[in-house]
Amino acid sequence: MPTMPTIFVCGATGAQGGAMVNNLLKSNMKAQAIARDPSSKASQALQSAGATLFKGDFDDEDSLRQGMKGCTGLFLNLKPDLTDISRELVQAKRILSVAKEVGIQQVVYSSGFAVPEPQRLRYWDPNSFVANILLSKQAVEAEVRSAGFKTWTIIRPGSFMANMLPPHVHMMYAGLVDKGEFATALTPETVLPMIDTNDIGKFGAAAFGDPDRFHEKEFEIASELLGMDDLVKSLSRATGRHLKVNYLAEDEVDRQKATNPFLAGQQFARDMVQFVDMDEVRAWGIPLGTFEQFLEREKDRVAQAYCV
Template identity: 50%
Template structure:
């Protein structure tokens, strides 16, 4: 059987990088579109054998070149804070290019709650968070209707990497003071996931497309409160790290201008979308938060180096 070739979007980022590394280590060829082939992340992929094309998703020629000879594609996009139509528009461009290139299996990394954001009690339907969820919902619909022989939707929860640099940069008090000011409730259960495990699911799906086709799979390894997450960070770093729960008044004054606060508020009851039986049924080993912190020990120490 000829070697599989998969186009991976966002291959130098957290999710796309996890997918690309999993595929390359399994001897599955990876094609990717990158803006800077000389960046450390791009060079690391190239060293593993990825075929990189310089360009952006809005450039027809580079996108077509990156799709040459692929038989599958992986889609992961970050919302544009300015152009709210960019994500859906770009997803459709990537789908069309993959279809034209002959891809038969299309996997989309979506997110928790995307199938029914209206069930989130604290999600303002007019908010940026709601707009993002509905945009991803539209992308899911487009994936189902695109005509691929096989399609799979993965819905990952909250990334374990959100508490380490560079992802933790939007939380300066966490890094500099060891205090995580947040809009969760102390009782909120956060469906936590090592993003590298998304790559494990994608690899399994590309290896067995029939089993994974037309499946929509929620991904989380464990349900943790914010206090539990901070305690684990404290233990791993040896530093004093704690949660600070904002008052409702503080949240109201910040949520319009801070998408992270608005997102945390909306995610207070995100655990309702977890389905451990479904997730575990695929037989893929999931990484706990403790295991993630142990593997990323160097990043843990670098992130919290300023704390006493």
């Protein structure tokens, strides 16, 4: 009888990692992770669901070894450190090295849109802060390909629906919760490749369940293509509030983006949709969610966040 896959999940207490853990457990696989505080509410919820957590962090090799012991796969999911962009690559190398050392056979890396070919973006600036983030992930992708694992996969998710909720909504869409409106460098014509983190979990679990099918596959994933007006209208219906988006003039975007990396990122995102083919995403046969379904599933968090 084949051994049940056991996956080490990076960032398990976050939206993406948590979705990965939940989908692994639903697929009768095991999940292990490390957390700075295994007694936190998020950590306790994962353990109650069936995951195994150890105390540690990505800068501590010993805790990584403990967390990965007995694992067959690695879900690599790293958040850029906005104060030190180089840290993401350093951590990735450390995690991949320990994974090889303990005998992990498979890696699924969750990267990002445009990472292989960012120069295709209309507003690409190789010297910008946002570019440094994309180039860091590009370097991590190269590490995954060359690390020598038996099987590997790179998935590139779009814009997270979860960013419309705390804590990230206050940075990504400043003013939307407290004032009911926010300013953006996106345009009314911008179409965003939105992703429910639960769908990332579905793709990851599918890859760990069928390593050969997903070996050396690199692809973008989105749940639904939506404009910002569509997102705000859905949020307005879900919250009972009249929410509004203000599209900044181009000269205002240029004036602010040097000191506001989120505006710069939104300008980059204007033509991000070019990287995804929804027919190809659906061809994997994995059911995709919608923003309306996300809001319904997270209705308690939505109500709590937008009740002012």
